[in-house]
Every structure is written in structure tokens, then in C-alpha cells.
Amino acid sequence: MELETARAGIESQLSFAKMELEQTKQNLMSLQHVLEEERRDRRAEKDDASRRLDRDVEEVKRRARDEVDSLIRSHREAMESDEKAARRREVSETQTQAALEKQRLETKMDSKWREIRQMKEELESIGRELERERLMNGGLRDSLAEHSTASLSMETTTRAMKARMELLENDSKEKLLRMQELEEKTRLAEEQVVVTKEKLRAEESLRRKLHNQVQELKGNIRVFCRVRPAHDHEIDKADIKFPDQEQDAREIEILGKERTATGNVLEKKHPFQFDRVFGPTCKNQDVFDEISQLVQSALDGYNVCIFCYGQTGAGKTFTMSSKDGMIPRAVAQIYETATSLKEKGWKYIMEGSFVEVYNENINDLLGRADDLDKKKHEIRHDKEAQKTMVTGLTSVLLDAPNKVEELLRTADGNRSVAATKANERSSRSHSVFMLKLTGVNSVTGERSEGTLNLVDLAGSERISQSQVSGDRLKETQSINKSLACLGDVIQALGNGEKNAHIPYRNSKLTFLLQYSLGGNSKTLMFVMVSPLLGHMNETLTSLKFATKVNNTSIGTAKKAATVRG
Numbered sequence: 001m002e003l004e005t006a007r008a009g010i011e012s013q014l015s016f017a018k019m020e021l022e023q024t025k026q027n028l029m030s031l032q033h034v035l036e037e038e039r040r041d042r043r044a045e046k047d048d049a050s051r052r053l054d055r056d057v058e059e060v061k062r063r064a065r066d067e068v069d070s071l072i073r074s075h076r077e078a079m080e081s082d083e084k085a086a087r088r089r090e091v092s093e094t095q096t097q098a099a100l101e102k103q104r105l106e107t108k109m110d111s112k113w114r115e116i117r118q119m120k121e122e123l124e125s126i127g128r129e130l131e132r133e134r135l136m137n138g139g140l141r142d143s144l145a146e147h148s149t150a151s152l153s154m155e156t157t158t159r160a161m162k163a164r165m166e167l168l169e170n171d172s173k174e175k176l177l178r179m180q181e182l183e184e185k186t187r188l189a190e191e192q193v194v195v196t197k198e199k200l201r202a203e204e205s206l207r208r209k210l211h212n213q214v215q216e217l218k219g220n221i222r223v224f225c226r227v228r229p230a231h232d233h234e235i236d237k238a239d240i241k242f243p244d245q246e247q248d249a250r251e252i253e254i255l256g257k258e259r260t261a262t263g264n265v266l267e268k269k270h271p272f273q274f275d276r277v278f279g280p281t282c283k284n285q286d287v288f289d290e291i292s293q294l295v296q297s298a299l300d301g302y303n304v305c306i307f308c309y310g311q312t313g314a315g316k317t318f319t320m321s322s323k324d325g326m327i328p329r330a331v332a333q334i335y336e337t338a339t340s341l342k343e344k345g346w347k348y349i350m351e352g353s354f355v356e357v358y359n360e361n362i363n364d365l366l367g368r369a370d371d372l373d374k375k376k377h378e379i380r381h382d383k384e385a386q387k388t389m390v391t392g393l394t395s396v397l398l399d400a401p402n403k404v405e406e407l408l409r410t411a412d413g414n415r416s417v418a419a420t421k422a423n424e425r426s427s428r429s430h431s432v433f434m435l436k437l438t439g440v441n442s443v444t445g446e447r448s449e450g451t452l453n454l455v456d457l458a459g460s461e462r463i464s465q466s467q468v469s470g471d472r473l474k475e476t477q478s479i480n481k482s483l484a485c486l487g488d489v490i491q492a493l494g495n496g497e498k499n500a501h502i503p504y505r506n507s508k509l510t511f512l513l514q515y516s517l518g519g520n521s522k523t524l525m526f527v528m529v530s531p532l533l534g535h536m537n538e539t540l541t542s543l544k545f546a547t548k549v550n551n552t553s554i555g556t557a558k559k560a561a562t563v564r565g
């Protein structure tokens with residue numbers, strides 16, 4: 001636009017200068033023409049006057065000569081005659097007349113010479129004037145030349161500017177075209193993104209459905225068995241075999257010895273089969289790979305409960321809450337998945353709490369250590385919403401994956417303060433890590449609420465009540481009671497009778513997990529096995545309990561809540 005305006009200005013200046021130049025040229029030409037005519041007139045007048053003068057002078061001279069000659073002749077004739085005296089007089093008179101005539105002629109000549117001088121002067125002044133005109137003419141010629149040069153350079157500049165403007169115009173046209181192309185491409189890409197996002201959302205909904213169908217087909221209560229490796233100092237090891245060790249092992253065989261009625265010692269095989277068996281070489285990563293699908297279900301809006309059952313020292317805490325155990329891994333996976341689901345419109349809030357059930361009391365492991373065993377916490381159920389809450393419980397917003405480490409450290413620290421030996425307390429109590437997951441999809445209007453409960457049960461070894469007393473007796477009674485109650489609840493759920501009474505209330509643990517066990521939830525039990533010979537009887541008891549649980553089939557799980565807006 002600016003270029004256009006500049007070009008127009010320059011062009012109008014140029015045409016104005018050209019007009020001026022043209023005018024000046026015409027003025028000059030008419031002036032020259034007038035001068036030329038004037039010069040011609042003057043020259044003709046001068047030539048005329050000069051010719052007339054010459055003719056007059058010649059005429060006067062000729063006449064004077066003729067008269068003198070005739071006088072001389074007549075004088076001679078007079079002289080020859082006798083009247084010499086008269087002739088002399090006549091001659092004298094004639095001479096006087098001739099002198100007078102001569103004088104007159106000389107006067108006339110003087111006046112003519114004056115005229116000639118005057119004419120000469122006039123001619124000189126005309127010459128000077130002509131010279132001035134010539135000089136002025138030269139000046140005008142110079143200025144004309146200057147103007148021509150200026151106009152030439154202006155024309156060159158204008159041409160260069162025109163060329164540049166054309167170049168710029170072409171360039172900007174090209175850029176405009178490219179921009180239009182880019183805009184079109186961006187629009188198409190944006191459309192594609194919208195379509196892809198829509199597809200992704202649809203696929204995500206389908207994935208959720210299929211994933212949970214697969215989980216249902218696998219059964220809503222599953223049992224995994226894990227055998228921990230023996231430490232270097234643990235020499236007496238039980239004979240444990242893994243018949244289908246190769247891949248996706250499901251079998252475990254314990255070789256025991258039995259004394260017959262006749263007193264002979266016979267070897268006896270105890271085969272067990274579970275949904276999955278992990279040998280001593282399996283890492284926490286391998287175990288988590290198997291349960292990660294279940295963790296995903298919690299994000300999809302299901303209540304998921306993962307238990308670790310087994311005698312003290314069988315590896316429950318290692319599996320559940322060690323640095324790379326199921327709790328940190330589950331939180332990390334949930335965090336990762338929740339982050340990737342953001343682009344499908346989902347936004348999740350993760351809140352974690354950690355409780356301990358000790359001597360049938362609920363303790364807040366994230367609260368103050370001093371409050372342990374003192375502060376009372378009540379379990380409240382909202383039957384309609386199928387939700388459980390514990391009064392006065394600390395809840396931590398897990399908005400970064402590393403927050404869980406801090407949470408586990410706090411729980412561990414509180415337990416250490418409350419017990420002389422931390423692991424002693426942890427062996428004698430159940431710990432429940434509760435992760436509440438609330439997701440909202442702003443695009444589809446879906447909403448999901450799921451809970452992931454990771455439970456590290458107290459050591460399952462049966463201590464005869466007659467062998468202990470005091471605090472230990474109380475601990476033993478409550479552990480025995482709650483573990484037996486857990487078995488009863490699972491069994492009652494497995495019976496599948498509609499409206500059958502499920503004895504959740506018989507222990508704090510089952511009461512707390514009421515809505516995370518049974519019809520609306522997915523349950524996984526890890527039975528932890530110690531590799532030691534000395535623990536073999538407890539191992540067999542645990543495996544038998546787990547088999548009972550494994551044979552239980554609990555009804556179809558339903559999402560805790562999914563609301564479409």
C-alpha cells in the first residue's frame with residue numbers, strides 16, 4: 001500500500017516537471033522567433049539606409065563633378081571669349097557657389113554620417129541584446145539539460161522502483177498463496193485432530209468395556225501365589241517345585257514327608273493351582289505386569305482390592321510397599337494413565353489414605369504417631385452410594401507420582417514410633433492403602449469413581465492361644481478372628497445366594513472393605529510363600545486357604561459409578 005502511494009507521488013511529480021519543461025521550451029522557441037524577426041528587420045533597415053546613403057552620395061558627387069566640369073568648360077569658353085573679366089567673375093561666383101554647395105553637401109554628409117553612427121549604435125545595442133538573449137538562451141538550455149538529466153534519473157529510479165514493486169508484489173502474492181496453502185493444511189490437520197480425538201475417545205470407551213469384560217471372564221476373585229527367594233543364611237529349605245515353570249506358571253507343588261501308621265516316613269506331594277504362580281526369581285516388575293490390568297479397572301470406575309496373605313516373613317511387605325512394590329507401581333501407573341487420558345477428555349483426582357487395623361482398632365497411618373491406638377476412627381457406610389468413609393482420616397492428594405514415597409515413609413515412621421520393633425507391629429496388624437480415583441470426562445460427560453485397596457494382611461501363622469498371654473494374646477485373637485472372618489466373607493460371597501447374609505461386620509477389616517469385596521468389586525489375593533522348611537506347615541495352611549478362595553466365584557463386578565451428563 002505504502003509502495004503504491006509512493007509510486008503515484010513520484011509519477012505525478014514527474015509529469016508536472018515534464019509539463020514545466022515543455023512550457024519552458026515553447027517560451028524559448030517563441031522568444032527566438034521574435035528575436036530572429038527583429039534582427040531581420042533591423043538588418044533590412046540598415047542595408048536600405050546604407051544603400052540609400054551610398055546612392056545619394058554618389059548622386060551628389062556625380063552632380064558636383066558634372067557641374068564643376070560644365071563650369072570649367074563654360075569658363076574655358078568664357079576665357080576663350082573676350083569677356084574674360086566677366087567670366088572670371090562668373091568663375092568666381094561659380095566657385096563661391098561650388099564652395100557653398102560643397103559646404104552644403106558636407107553638412108548633409110555629416111548628418112548622414114551621424115545617422116549611420118546612430119544606426120551603428122542601435123545595431124550594437126541590438127547585438128548586445130542579442131548576446132544577452134543568447135546567454136539567457138544558453139542558461140535555459142543548461143537548465144533544460146539539467147532538467148532532462150534529472151528527469152532521466154527520475155525515470156530510471158521510477159523504473160527501478162516499479163520493477164522492485166512488481167518483484168515485491170509477486171513475492172507477496174507467492175507468500176499469500178503459500179499462507180493460504182498452509183492455512184488450508186492447518187485447517188485439514190485440525191479437522192483430522194478432531195476426528196482422531198473423537199476416534200480415540202470412542203476407542204477408549206470400547207477399550208474400557210472390553211478390558212473389563214476380559215477381567216470379568218478371568219473371574220472377579222483371583223489368587224496369585226508368590227514364593228520369595230531364600231536368604232543366604234536360610235539353609236533348611238522346603239522342597240518346592242514349579243511343574244509348569246516355563247511360561248505363565250499356574251502350578252506349585254510342595255513335597256512333604258508323612259509318617260505312616262506303621263511308622264514309615266513317606267514323601268507326599270501337595271499340588272496347588274492358582275491363577276498365576278511366581279517363583280523365587282520373579283521380580284516385583286513381573287508381578288506388577290500381571291496386576292496392572294486390575295489397577296486399570298480402578299481407573300475405569302471399579303472397586304479393586306488386592307490382598308497379600310501369608311505368614312510373617314513370607315514377603316508381603318516386600319511385595320506390597322517396598323520401594324518398587326505394588327503400591328508405588330500402581331500409583332505411578334495410575335498417574336501415567338491419567339495423564340495420557342487427559343487428551344481423551346478425562347481429568348482424574350487421586351486421593352490416598354493409609355490405615356492400620358490393629359487389635360480391631362482403626363489407626364490413621366498418615367496422622368500423628370501419638371494418636372495411634374488412642375484416636376478413635378469410625379467406619380461409616382453410605383449404602384446408596386456404596387461408599388465407605390472413615391472419620392478423622394487423613395487424605396493426601398496424589399498429584400505427582402513421587403508423593404506416594406513420602407506417604408509410605410510417613411506410614412512407616414508412625415508405625416516405628418508405635419512399636420518397639422517396626423516389623424513386629426507390621427506383622428501383627430493389617431495395613432490398608434486406599435486410593436480413591438475420581439475421573440470426569442468433560443467431553444463425553446462421563447464420570448467414574450473407583451477405589452484401589454492394597455492390603456498387607458497380618459502374619460497368618462496360627463499361634464496357639466494357650467502359648468501366649470497378655471498383649472500378644474489379644475493380638476493373636478484379633479488376627480485369627482479377622483483372617484477367619486475374611487475367609488468367611490469370601491466364602492459367603494462365593495455361595496452366590498441372593499440377599500444372603502455376608503458377615504462383613506464380624507471384623508473391622510471386612511467391615512472396612514465391605515464395598516470393595518463382593519459383587520461390585522474385583523479382588524486379587526496374593527498368597528505369599530516362605531521357602532523355608534520350618535515354615536512348611538504354615539505354607540500348606542496358607543495355600544489351602546488360598547485354594548478355597550480361588551475356588552470361590554464372586555458375581556459380576558459393576559462400576560462403582562458412571563454417570564453420563
Ligand SMILES: Nc1ncnc2c1ncn2[C@@H]1O[C@H](COP(=O)(O)OP(=O)(O)OP(=O)(O)O)[C@@H](O)[C@H]1O
Binds near residue numbers: 314317318319459
Ligand atoms: N521376592 C523377594 N525377593 C527378595 N527378597 C524378598 C522377597 N520377598 C521378601 N523378601 C525379603 O524377605 C524378608 C521378609 O519379607 P517381608 O518383610 O516382606 O515379609 P512379610 O510377610 O511382610 O513379613 P511381616 O508379616 O513381618 O511384615 C525381607 O527381608 C524382604 O526383604
